[in-house]
Amino acid sequence: MGTIKDKVAIIGMGCTKFGERWDSGPEDLIIEAAYEAFEDAGIAPDDIEAAWVGTLRSGEAGAIVADALKIKNIPITRVENWCATGHEALRNAVFGVASGMYDIAMAIGYEKLKDTGFGGLGVGRGSNPVLQARATAPSYFSFIANRYFHTYGIDDDEGKELLARIAVKNHHNGTMSPKAHFQKEITVEQVLKAPIIAWPLGLFDCCPTTDGAAAAIICRADLAKNFRADPVYIKGIGFSVDSMLPMTRPGFDYLGFEANREAARQAYEQAGIRDPRKELDLAVVHDCFTITELVIYEDLGFTERGHAPEEIRAGTFTLEGELPVNTDGGLKSFGHPVGASGLRTTYEIYHQLQGRAGPRQVKDAKLGLCHTLGGPPQVACVTVLGTDPPR
Amino acid sequence: MAGISSVGAYIPMYRLPRTAFSEAWGSGGGPGERSVASHDEDTMTMAVNAAVDVLKAHGRDGIDGLFFASTTATYREKLSATLIAAAADLDPNIRTADFAGSLRAGTSALLAALDAVNAGSAKNVLVVASDDRQGYPRSDFESIFGDGAAAVVVSRTNVAAEITQRVSIANEIADVWRRDSDRFVRSWEDRFIITHGYDGTTRQAVQELLAGAKLTPADITRAVLYGPETRSHTALVRGLGFDPKTQVQDPLFTTVGNTGAAHAMIMLVAALEQAKAGDRLLLASYGDGADAMLLEVKKRAKKGRAVSGHVASRRVLPSYERFVAYRGVVETNPEPPLRVEAWSGSSIAWRDRAQTIRLHGSKCNRCGTVTHPIQRICYQCRAKDDFTEIRLYDKPGAIYAFTRDNLAGGLETPVINCVVESQEGQCRIFSILTDADPAQVEVGTPVEFTFRKMHEGADQHNYYWKVRPATDGR
Incomplete structure (x- = not known):
């Protein structure tokens, strides 16, 4: 396998206010994110030579972007890969530019989740009428918590409190993110007392159902400085798809996700990262549920397997910690409009690496990681972004 | 001669104490408890679980027919026996048929299976009877009824109980009924329906059966008599001259309730669980007439968890409200579409x-x-x-x-x-x-x-x- 390192740069990004956008439709969200990105890159809509759009189920075909932005006669491709959909749009745009076919491309992701009439992503998976009729995302991830606690001998109270600390951290970071769905501090006690969604996961262990969009303008690395002094370079992209039905795969241990580990391995190899914990300045990862963030620490090599609990207690991943994780509040506080999330995580790393992250700025951030995980697990993307110019 | 080789049953885990009815309505109720099909159970699920229960004992080899009996099949147009056969994992190369419309459907299916096996057109027929009838809220039926299913294999070989004599009587009478548009069971005034329905007709069938076999009530080891409820059942037992203490099969009214078209079959399964070689059983069922038959027990029937096992495993349903919600009598808060x-x-x-x-x-x-x-x-x-x-x-x-x-x-x-x-x-x-x-x-x-x-x-x-x-x- 080759490497994508230093072939492509991000020269502009946009992100809508995330939240319950009752007054905005999909087109409004697309316009809001795209125009911020155009302005940030200093380009006009007609400078885009190709686009990739990611949405799980808020629209079909590339035409939704053409219609919203009145961009005509360029290739626009809709992509979908569960919760990694936004990253998939970015990845395709990056490879489109890296191929030499296009100088400038756009990746945009969005989701309009608040038009369904119910919370969450709905009940049931797959096309068979009965096999997974009442499966939900919280159910799948609660299995991970159930097995993690069971395997490592963590009792329910202790486990719930560990997870609560992740929620409290991400909510705290979210208070410094003006575009986040929530800007509200919460306490461990609040998390523990919240209603159970899918035991052991309570309300504050679950990310909200959110509307939003985010966009990136991609260009050839050698052209990036023509647009801005501080472009952010793609250092590596790893993507791994494992079974859609890990629960039926013989021997699956429910303690983490092979797709995460493989996507990270690919990205680290391309970026030349040997010790992610030491070399990365920050990471924005897929905390759809608090337990997901816990196993991601281990899957992405931020700590050894089975050691996440002690790192959580030590504050390793807080804003002031050794490796800040989810500096913008993560899915937990920023929200999770599925198709947008891979680009929202990128938006945070991009701004952190440019020193534009305001009160949550990580000092001297030069190398950052963002990650999404689609599920029922296992579709994972890990990208590494950096400020070091190509050599 | 054909007979029953293996027996099985299914009684739902949930039981509602009959005090729940008197608490809900201020009257009624009665002694004991009734079985209640859970929110995810119905006639078909009970039928499948009963079929699987008997097949665990009998095996699937040589089963070449499945007859199903119920008054509450969940489709008006679509066979139930095919679903049961598929879920029971039987070979598709079998004969399937549904028997419906009468509380006597269970024994009608049994007799049809016997005919098929005796005629040589089938070797082993699985007969399944299942019902979850509904009484109007605040009616006696609501409390009297129970939900359950029975399954037996009718065979030519390895027979545990041969069926040697039989009598059937047809009686056109609107005593208990549901029109095609009715959900709840209706009935006429009870003095009339017992005299000219249950008691009169069943008594006639049993007496003709005994006379034809040149037997007296004392020659019967155990009388397995369907009954609509305790009082009428007791009256029939006395009227026929059986000793209620030693000769009569428990009608399960205080543990399960009246399970409709499945009831006589459930009682028969319970009787065969206990019967030993040499016993002579008399089975009678009622519904728009009566079926009566004599069974000569040759050996113990192979059995699954059967009636005794299912009656023993129970959970108490916590409220009358859950009962009416489980049976779909009250509409509960709709959920988002799956x-x-x-x-x-x-x-x-x-x-x-x-x-x-x-x-x-x-x-x-x-x-x-x-x-x-x-x-x-x-x-x-x-x-x-x-x-x-x-x-x-x-x-x-x-x-x-x-x-x-x-x-x-x-x-x-x-x-x-x-x-x-x-x-x-x-x-x-x-x-x-x-x-x-x-x-x-x-x-x-x-x-x-x-x-x-x-x-x-x-x-x-x-x-x-x-x-x-x-x-x-x-």
Whole structure:
């Protein structure tokens, strides 16, 4: 396998206010994110030579972007890969530019989740009428918590409190993110007392159902400085798809996700990262549920397997910690409009690496990681972004 | 001569104490408790579980017919016996038929099976009877009725109880009925319907049977007499001259209730569980006439958990409100539509029938890996289309991972979504734990499979297997 390192740069990004956008439709969200990105890159809509759009189920075909932005006669491709959909749009745009076919491309992701009439992503998976009729995302991830606690001998109270600390951290970071769905501090006690969604996961262990969009303008690395002094370079992209039905795969241990580990391995190899914990300045990862963030620490090599609990207690991943994780509040506080999330995580790393992250700025951030995980697990993307110019 | 070789049954786990009715309405009720099909059970699920119960004892070899009897089949147009045959994992090359419309349907099916086997057109016919009739709220029926199913195999060989004599009488009378538009059972004034219906007709059939066999009531080891309720049953026993203390099969009114078309069959199964070689049983059922027959017991019948096992495992239903909600009498807060309802239906259900209705998994012929759903390419060794289908619901399993999901909807919340590790090759099966106290589940809880109703997507009844906490074998 080759490497994508230093072939492509991000020269502009946009992100809508995330939240319950009752007054905005999909087109409004697309316009809001795209125009911020155009302005940030200093380009006009007609400078885009190709686009990739990611949405799980808020629209079909590339035409939704053409219609919203009145961009005509360029290739626009809709992509979908569960919760990694936004990253998939970015990845395709990056490879489109890296191929030499296009100088400038756009990746945009969005989701309009608040038009369904119910919370969450709905009940049931797959096309068979009965096999997974009442499966939900919280159910799948609660299995991970159930097995993690069971395997490592963590009792329910202790486990719930560990997870609560992740929620409290991400909510705290979210208070410094003006575009986040929530800007509200919460306490461990609040998390523990919240209603159970899918035991052991309570309300504050679950990310909200959110509307939003985010966009990136991609260009050839050698052209990036023509647009801005501080472009952010793609250092590596790893993507791994494992079974859609890990629960039926013989021997699956429910303690983490092979797709995460493989996507990270690919990205680290391309970026030349040997010790992610030491070399990365920050990471924005897929905390759809608090337990997901816990196993991601281990899957992405931020700590050894089975050691996440002690790192959580030590504050390793807080804003002031050794490796800040989810500096913008993560899915937990920023929200999770599925198709947008891979680009929202990128938006945070991009701004952190440019020193534009305001009160949550990580000092001297030069190398950052963002990650999404689609599920029922296992579709994972890990990208590494950096400020070091190509050599 | 043809007879019954194996017996099985299914009684739902839930029991409602009859005090619940007097508490709800200020009167009525009666002694004991009744069985209640849970929110995910109906006539068909009970029928399948009864069929599986008897097949665990009998095996599937040589079963070449399945007759089903009920007054509450869940489809007006669509055969029930085919669903039961498929879920029971029988060969499709069998004869199937439904018997309906009468409380006597259970024995009608039994007699038809006997005819087929005696005539030589079938070797072993599985007869299943199941009912979950509904009485009007605040009616006596509401409290008297129970839900349940029985299953017997009628065979030519290895017969445990030969049926040697029989009498059938037809009686056109509107004593209890439901029109095609009725949900609840209606009835005429009870003095009339007992005199000219149940008591008169059943008495006539039994007396003709005894006379034809040149027997007296004292020659009967056990009288298995259907009854609508305790009082009429007791009166018939006395009127026929049976000793209520020694000769009469327990009509199960205080433990199960009147299970309609299944009732005589459930009582017969319970009687055969106890019967020994040399016993002579008299079975009589009533409904628009009467069937009476004599059974000569040759040996103990092979049995599944049968009636005794199911009566022994019970959970108390906590309230009258749950009873009326489970039976669909009151409409509860609608849930968001299930996503599968939007795009799923007949063709997918048909295509996937082996792994759903039959709960087959695939066992790799090369490396032995067992998976569910069926995988054409082995997860472990990538062998392509080189597997054997195996039935997974016979083997117990244990909870590998679980949750109590309050988002998953349904009438009972939380839904205990779980991953079961089967004793069949450690196969992982995504399932739902039912009939369980959500607080009592843990990793490692032993479970058994049970056939249940999932939802009404595509305007159909969608059935599948769930798990429940393992009950003690037999």
